[in-house]
Amino acid sequence: MKASLDCIPCFIRQALEAARLASTHSAVHEGILREVLRWAVEMDMDQPPPVMGQRIHRQLRKIVGIEDPYRDVKDRQNRMALTLIPDLKTQIMAAANPLVTALRIAIAGNVIDMGVNGNVSESLVRESLNQALTEPFEGDWKGFCSAVAEAQSILYLTDNAGEIAFDRLLIEQLGPARVTVAVRGAPVINDATMADALAVGLHEIVEIIDNGSDAPGTLLDECSQEFRQRFIQADLILAKGQGNFETLSEDERNIFLLFKAKCPVIASHVGLPVGTYVLARSRAGFPQTGLSRP
Amino acid sequence: MKASLDCIPCFIRQALEAARLASTHSAVHEGILREVLRWAVEMDMDQPPPVMGQRIHRQLRKIVGIEDPYRDVKDRQNRMALTLIPDLKTQIMAAANPLVTALRIAIAGNVIDMGVNGNVSESLVRESLNQALTEPFEGDWKGFCSAVAEAQSILYLTDNAGEIAFDRLLIEQLGPARVTVAVRGAPVINDATMADALAVGLHEIVEIIDNGSDAPGTLLDECSQEFRQRFIQADLILAKGQGNFETLSEDERNIFLLFKAKCPVIASHVGLPVGTYVLARSRAGFPQTGLSRP
Numbered sequence: 373m374k375a376s377l378d379c380i381p382c383f384i385r386q387a388l389e390a391a392r393l394a395s396t397h398s399a400v401h402e403g404i405l406r407e408v409l410r411w412a413v414e415m416d417m418d419q420p421p422p423v424m425g426q427r428i429h430r431q432l433r434k435i436v437g438i439e440d441p442y443r444d445v446k447d448r449q450n451r452m453a454l455t456l457i458p459d460l461k462t463q464i465m466a467a468a469n470p471l472v473t474a475l476r477i478a479i480a481g482n483v484i485d486m487g488v489n490g491n492v493s494e495s496l497v498r499e500s501l502n503q504a505l506t507e508p509f510e511g512d513w514k515g516f517c518s519a520v521a522e523a524q525s526i527l528y529l530t531d532n533a534g535e536i537a538f539d540r541l542l543i544e545q546l547g548p549a550r551v552t553v554a555v556r557g558a559p560v561i562n563d564a565t566m567a568d569a570l571a572v573g574l575h576e577i578v579e580i581i582d583n584g585s586d587a588p589g590t591l592l593d594e595c596s597q598e599f600r601q602r603f604i605q606a607d608l609i610l611a612k613g614q615g616n617f618e619t620l621s622e623d624e625r626n627i628f629l630l631f632k633a634k635c636p637v638i639a640s641h642v643g644l645p646v647g648t649y650v651l652a653r654s655r656a657g658f659p660q661t662g663l664s665r666p
Numbered sequence: 667m668k669a670s671l672d673c674i675p676c677f678i679r680q681a682l683e684a685a686r687l688a689s690t691h692s693a694v695h696e697g698i699l700r701e702v703l704r705w706a707v708e709m710d711m712d713q714p715p716p717v718m719g720q721r722i723h724r725q726l727r728k729i730v731g732i733e734d735p736y737r738d739v740k741d742r743q744n745r746m747a748l749t750l751i752p753d754l755k756t757q758i759m760a761a762a763n764p765l766v767t768a769l770r771i772a773i774a775g776n777v778i779d780m781g782v783n784g785n786v787s788e789s790l791v792r793e794s795l796n797q798a799l800t801e802p803f804e805g806d807w808k809g810f811c812s813a814v815a816e817a818q819s820i821l822y823l824t825d826n827a828g829e830i831a832f833d834r835l836l837i838e839q840l841g842p843a844r845v846t847v848a849v850r851g852a853p854v855i856n857d858a859t860m861a862d863a864l865a866v867g868l869h870e871i872v873e874i875i876d877n878g879s880d881a882p883g884t885l886l887d888e889c890s891q892e893f894r895q896r897f898i899q900a901d902l903i904l905a906k907g908q909g910n911f912e913t914l915s916e917d918e919r920n921i922f923l924l925f926k927a928k929c930p931v932i933a934s935h936v937g938l939p940v941g942t943y944v945l946a947r948s949r950a951g952f953p954q955t956g957l958s959r960p
Contacts, residue, residue, distance in 0.1 A: 377699055381679035388671055405671055409707045413700055
């Protein structure tokens with residue numbers, strides 16, 4: 373999807389938040405802010421929002437001279453998510469439909485998004501889990517279950533650190549043998565990289581690849597040859613998060629997009645209120661008509 | 667007070683909201699947004715925020731070719747506020763301290779601020795009134811009562827349309843004979859101009875002047891000679907709203923600043939949470955120490 377004019381003030385705010393997280397020097401904050409403003413003047417509104425996000429965070433890393441300014445935050449988010457896992461496993465095992473319960477949990481985990489909310493607490497994550505497990509969610513979950521039943525190979529595109537621990541629960545239900553997990557190729561915001569996949573033990577159950585890119589989404593043209601091949605060959609792709617929605621929602625492959633609609637632009641794009649837990653399909657039109665609720 | 671880096675994304679958002687209110691053409695929205703971004707790159711952070719607000723809204727009026735794009739909104743806000751007045755008058759008459767009750771109501775009215783919240787409903791105003799009348803508020807209200815008792819002449823600087831109806835209730839308690847009301851010299855956002863003072867009947871009880879400026883605050887250097895004279899001569903100045911706080915808080919004259927702290931930058935500046943109803947003094951240090959609560 374194309375960026376909206378509303379993305380611009382949000383990018384400016386994000387850039388400032390990111391600068392403050394990466395450096396304590398106000399001159400650095402101001403420098404990054406003014407640079408992002410300069411780009412925004414000329415911004416190509418036909419690009420999806422993660423193109424701007426990628427540019428902001430590349431510049432940020434360059435100015436502060438730190439390869440992964442969110443490393444500590446991501447470590448904390450992984451640890452926090454891991455403490456919730458035993459209880460969630462029990463809930464999945466006791467559920468009438470473990471696959472759909474794990475799906476809900478994986479979507480709830482998408483609340484851990486530093487691009488939208490710089491300060492995600494454990495209580496916010498718990499609240500999100502409670503909501504996701506009890507409230508109706510929007511999407512063709514029956515279609516999801518059928519697609520999962522039919523797929524020989526599933527490519528699972530992760531989004532954020534912390535969230536990736538919840539993804540593991542869904543992958544366990546999918547049957548790890550046919551799943552490949554793809555993380556970002558390099559640090560950007562709190563998006564999960566190989567280090568996060570290892571931190572939550574995904575390597576114990578599935579093959580993990582990286583996509584070769586530092587965009588906070590999936591810009592296929594920028595991804596590695598290996599990733600693109602896996603992407604084309606997969607029977608089914610599950611893509612987590614707003615960034616993947618923004619970059620893949622118009623793709624014609626068999627993609628389910630799992631995310632929490634956290635910003636008004638995306639919520640309006642899918643025709644649902646901000647805060648909705650969404651299971652959408654690429655190119656299949658969203659919101660799904662004839663929503664069925666598990 | 668100087669602008670903060672946080673003011674910049676907020677200005678960009680405000681500019682976009684204002685553009686959408688003033689025009690239905692997306693090319694206009696984009697044009698204004700890109701122009702504001704261009705200024706923001708070079709923005710002088712030593713200026714108070716209303717300097718940027720003034721510039722944005724001048725440009726907006728020029729592009730859309732409408733002298734007062736918020737006229738309809740302001741008319742609606744005045745009508746909405748006037749419907750609440752009879753009940754509020756009854757409450758003031760029944761109050762133990764009518765002056766302080768009217769003060770609370772006048773501060774509550776400051777919620778009607780299109781710069782911060784583009785969509786102020788009657789229920790939001792009612793909620794604000796309830797809060798302001800029941801919750802403790804921050805400020806030296808005893809000092810306020812003493813200053814009022816001593817002043818021979820009071821200059822009352824209004825902020826927004828709608829709110830100005832509540833200001834009338836406070837002015838009635840102050841004793842209108844010694845009060846002069848000053849409105850903005852030309853339209854900017856939903857700030858009250860002479861038309862709004864007349865709409866709520868202020869001319870029936872006090873002399874009204876305008877300040878000769880179209881800034882959403884009081885930039886003294888830009889105000890008319892007449893206004894500046896009144897400003898210097900007044901024993902006591904009451905100034906409503908964040909814009910007046912931003913431009914007058916460092917002034918050495920005897921100014922009480924009455925506003926709701928609606929943005930994080932100002933809230934942090936006065937050391938109080940967002941949403942607090944504030945009665946501050948210029949140059950007297952804020953928050954007031956030894957807060958007394960009516």
